[in-house]
Amino acid sequence: MAGEDHSESDATAARHALVGPGDLWQMKRQFQIEFLRGVGLKPHHQLLDLGCGTLRGGIPLIDYLDHGHYAGVEVRGEVLDEGRRELAESGLVGKQPQLVHCERLAELDLGRKFDVAWAFAVLIHMDDSVLNDAVAAVARHLDDNGVFYATVNVGAEPTASWQGFPVVHREAAFYADAFRRHALVMADIGPLTSFGHDHPRLSAEAQARQRMLKVMKA
Numbered sequence: 001m002a003g004e005d006h007s008e009s010d011a012t013a014a015r016h017a018l019v020g021p022g023d024l025w026q027m028k029r030q031f032q033i034e035f036l037r038g039v040g041l042k043p044h045h046q047l048l049d050l051g052c053g054t055l056r057g058g059i060p061l062i063d064y065l066d067h068g069h070y071a072g073v074e075v076r077g078e079v080l081d082e083g084r085r086e087l088a089e090s091g092l093v094g095k096q097p098q099l100v101h102c103e104r105l106a107e108l109d110l111g112r113k114f115d116v117a118w119a120f121a122v123l124i125h126m127d128d129s130v131l132n133d134a135v136a137a138v139a140r141h142l143d144d145n146g147v148f149y150a151t152v153n154v155g156a157e158p159t160a161s162w163q164g165f166p167v168v169h170r171e172a173a174f175y176a177d178a179f180r181r182h183a184l185v186m187a188d189i190g191p192l193t194s195f196g197h198d199h200p201r202l203s204a205e206a207q208a209r210q211r212m213l214k215v216m217k218a
């Protein structure tokens with residue numbers, strides 16, 4: 001029995017590692033629902049979770065939202081499959097989230113509009129061309145009164161890599177221009193720390209570069 005428990009926790013740890021450091025998984029899960037509820041997300045809202053990964057943030061959101069009001073989009077099929085397993089283990093299949101494996105955001109058409117779009121730790125993993133496709137996809141899917149919240153790294157740090165994706169820092173003005181090209185207006189509403197996100201291994205300066213953007217139709 002002990003062996004079975006061990007392998008189950010290994011599988012869980014492996015799943016969690018697909019979206020970031022295991023020791024920060026719970027904090028990053030909790031942060032997402034708390035932030036979105038804090039800015040007014042209600043159960044009747046339609047939410048698009050861009051780059052939903054394994055549903056680290058998605059599971060509490062699916063639980064909170066009305067049936068069918070959550071849509072998650074993910075580029076890595078095997079990662080989304082882990083999310084589907086997590087959904088089943090959480091007893092939430094009946095909430096009927098729309099989970100979409102999408103390799104090219106330029107072609108994304110979910111056939112519905114959203115009150116809130118969300119990209120947590122996702123735009124930082126896109127090169128400029130993919131970012132442009134992502135912004136266009138958000139613009140296509142956002143309701144006229146919808147809001148898109150996204151986390152980014154600001155500044156001029158050199159690009160690093162993570163699980164085959166880049167880790168990109170950009171100036172806030174670059175993002176503002178990228179959104180403006182798709183008739184969206186952006187505001188930097190502050191560091192993630194001001195909303196309760198705490199990364200114990202990052203310096204205060206590095207944490208100050210992690211920002212929350214709020215984006216709406218112009």
Ligand SMILES: C[S@@+](CC[C@H](N)C(=O)[O-])C[C@H]1O[C@@H](n2cnc3c(N)ncnc32)[C@H](O)[C@@H]1O
Pocket residue numbers: 018019020028050051052053054055056057058073074075076079102105119120121122125126130165
């Ligand atoms: C750091 S993880 C965060 C996952 C999730 N947002 C969360 O907080 O748990 C970044 C995710 O973005 C996904 N991603 C990167 N580029 C993408 C793209 N072009 N389209 C959809 N998902 C993408 C990655 O596969 C990965 O699962």
